[in-house]
Amino acid sequence: xxxxxxxxxxxxxxxxxxxxxxxxxxxxxxxxxxxxxxxxxxxxxxxxxxxxxxxxxxxxxxxxxxxxxxxxxxxxxxxxxxxxxxxxxxxxxxxxxxxxxxxxxxxxxxxxxxxxxxxxxxxxxxxxxxxxxxxxxxxxxxxxxxxxxxxxxxxxxxxxxxxxxxxxxxxxxxxxxxxxxxxxxxxxxxxxxxxxxxxxxxxxxxxxxxxxxxxxxxxxxxxxxxxxxxxxxxxx
Ligand code: OAD
Numbered sequence: 001x002x003x004x005x006x007x008x009x010x011x012x013x014x015x016x017x018x019x020x021x022x023x024x025x026x027x028x029x030x031x032x033x034x035x036x037x038x039x040x041x042x043x044x045x046x047x048x049x050x051x052x053x054x055x056x057x058x059x060x061x062x063x064x065x066x067x068x069x070x071x072x073x074x075x076x077x078x079x080x081x082x083x084x085x086x087x088x089x090x091x092x093x094x095x096x097x098x099x100x101x102x103x104x105x106x107x108x109x110x111x112x113x114x115x116x117x118x119x120x121x122x123x124x125x126x127x128x129x130x131x132x133x134x135x136x137x138x139x140x141x142x143x144x145x146x147x148x149x150x151x152x153x154x155x156x157x158x159x160x161x162x163x164x165x166x167x168x169x170x171x172x173x174x175x176x177x178x179x180x181x182x183x184x185x186x187x188x189x190x191x192x193x194x195x196x197x198x199x200x201x202x203x204x205x206x207x208x209x210x211x212x213x214x215x216x217x218x219x220x221x222x223x224x225x226x227x228x229x230x231x232x233x234x235x236x
Contacts, residue, residue, distance in 0.1 A: 005085050005198075009170040010076060011188050012091045012098070015177020015203060019070040019222040020097055022063070026179050043154040046147060050133040057113060057148045058130040064095045064113050065128045072176065072221035073101035075229040080104055082233055088166050090159075092178060092185050094150050107166075109157040109185060115149035118142060124149055157184060167191040176202040176221050180209040189213060202228070 014024035025032045039045050040056040080087045080103065088105040089098050094113040098106045116131055117124045123139035133144045151157055167173070173192035180186045189212045193199050201213040202221050210216065217224045 005083075005172040007166070007170040008079075008083075008085050008087045008172045008174065009166050009188075009192065009197075010087070010089045010091075011173065011175045011178060011185060012089060012093060013176070013178025013185075014093060015179075016072050016221050016225075017067070017070075017093055017095050017097050018177065019072065019220060020067045020095075022067055022095055022097075024177075026181070037153060041150075041152050043152045046152060050144070050147075054131050054133065054148070057150065061113055061128050061130075067095060067097060069097040069101035070222045072225040073097050073103065075226040077102040078226075079229045079232065085172075088170075090163050090166065090185075090188070092182070107159040107163055109151070109159055109163060111148070111150040111158060113148070113150065116146050117149040118145050119147055120145040160184075163188075164191075168195045170195075170197045172200070173197040174200045174202065175213070176225060178203075178207075180207040200228075 014022070018024055024030045035056065040053055046053045076089060076098070088107065089103050090107045090109060091098055092110045094108070094111055096112060096114060114126050114128050115124050116127055118137040118139060120137060120142035121140035123137060125138060131146055131148070135146050136143055137145055167188055168191065170192055173189060175189060178185065186209055189199050189209060193212060199213045200215045200217065201207065201210065202217045202224055204218065204220065217228060
């Protein structure tokens with residue numbers, strides 16, 4: 001590390017939550033090897049069979065509610081508390097482990113499992129309980145319009161105006177535990193790099209957009225990220 005950073009952006013994916021016991025998507029025993037994306041994570045699937053989609057996320061909620069943050073999530077909190085920079089977390093994860101670990105400035109670009117959105121009025125509310133197509137919006141009273149506030153394939157990402165600003169102004173971009181195959185998030189490193197940021201990747205293995213990163217740190221993020229944060233704080 002040769003200079004101090006002023007604006008740091010973390011981009012996180014399912015790999016940062018793997019050591020908290022939550023499945024990733026594309027590993028051998030990952031979610032997308034057990035379920036078809038076309039059945040549970042596209043907007044077409046939701047319109048075709050909303051109850052099937054609700055059931056999928058209803059079953060996931062208790063597991064996500066019980067999950068606890070691991071040392072990788074906590075390392076981000078430590079950095080935010082001790083390193084004098086603006087530090088933001090852009091996450092593709094729909095779990096709430098960043099918040100449980102005390103992370104600040106968290107942007108859920110793929111939504112949150114504990115939120116529901118009304119497709120009629122846009123009202124977003126929180127629940128860890130079950131939701132069905134029979135439920136009525138608490139805000140506008142519309143029937144059969146509630147959808148998990150999770151960005152399905154075919155929908156636009158959330159918070160993108162702010163995230164674009166962060167990517168264009170950061171001087172350090174750190175990707176943790178994402179395979180880099182789902183766009184637009186997979187392209188964030190390129191934007192940050194074009195605007196001058198140093199780019200680091202933490203993963204278990206080489207990823208498909210590997211060459212866009214200046215540095216690669218391989219291994220479980222629960223070990224590698226706390227070590228990296230410790231080093232950053234020592235060198236500061
Ligand atoms: P993936 O399952 O595609 O990738 C997880 C990545 O984490 C892989 O590259 C693993 O090598 C890495 N990994 C696993 N365990 C790790 C650990 N302990 N430490 C560090 N890295 C580890 O998950 P995402 O990239 O998050 O979208 O997937 C992107 C999006 O695809 C998800 O947000 C989801 C999915 O469709 C929605 O649900 C909207």
